[in-house]
Amino acid sequence: KTVGQAVGLNPENGEVIDTKNLRVKLVLLGDSGVGKSCIVLRFVRGQFDPTSKVTVGASFLSQTIALQDSTTVKFEIWDTAGQERYAALAPLYYRGAAVAVVVYDITSPESFAKAQYWVKELQKHGSPEIVMALVGNKADLHEKREVQFQDGIDHAEKNGMFFIETSAKTADNINQLFEEIAKRLPRPSPS
Ligand code: GDP
Numbered sequence: 001k002t003v004g005q006a007v008g009l010n011p012e013n014g015e016v017i018d019t020k021n022l023r024v025k026l027v028l029l030g031d032s033g034v035g036k037s038c039i040v041l042r043f044v045r046g047q048f049d050p051t052s053k054v055t056v057g058a059s060f061l062s063q064t065i066a067l068q069d070s071t072t073v074k075f076e077i078w079d080t081a082g083q084e085r086y087a088a089l090a091p092l093y094y095r096g097a098a099v100a101v102v103v104y105d106i107t108s109p110e111s112f113a114k115a116q117y118w119v120k121e122l123q124k125h126g127s128p129e130i131v132m133a134l135v136g137n138k139a140d141l142h143e144k145r146e147v148q149f150q151d152g153i154d155h156a157e158k159n160g161m162f163f164i165e166t167s168a169k170t171a172d173n174i175n176q177l178f179e180e181i182a183k184r185l186p187r188p189s190p191s
Helices: 002-006 036-045 109-125 149-158 174-184
Strands: 021-030 061-066 072-078 097-105 131-137 162-165
Touching (some): 036 061, 061 174, 131 174, 149 162
Parallel strands (some): 021 072, 021 097
């Protein structure tokens, strides 16, 4: 038993229990054009390239971050890749998702209304323990802002979500978004 525990195996059933290296499925939701793909590319590749739209609908991109307590979190990021209407209805998209990130564009009230719709969908179809983040993207376009920061916060608080404004273009708050999500993940306790 001691040996099994030492190598991170559950002595009862031999399953790997690794509480220091978490792997989580993260789904992205939001209107087309709000910057979902750009956020992922900024986080995973550190670049902003609106011309090279990567199709990550069928597969996904992944990125691992280390937290201060030496835990690592590997995000497996699922993007709707233009299939927003269908993804919402696909149980497969939500299944096993520990995190959902709902994105809108701060210059587009329509995208904010749509974000509120996705939050409702998540509450219907997602797991009850899912960690939800509300993201107001394109924060660099402040002169064209039409959704106030306070409106984002209010909606997030009402729905138990974490809120942040980001810019995939300037990289503002992109890493912070994923770090804050990682901190909010329920931690498996060693058995
Ligand atoms: P998606 O359909 O939600 O995946 O949106 P995309 O990632 O394809 O982005 C849509 C458009 O918004 C692209 O033309 C990007 O150049 C632009 N975009 C994305 N993020 C930002 C941002 O943070 N700031 C600005 N100014 N434009 C952005």
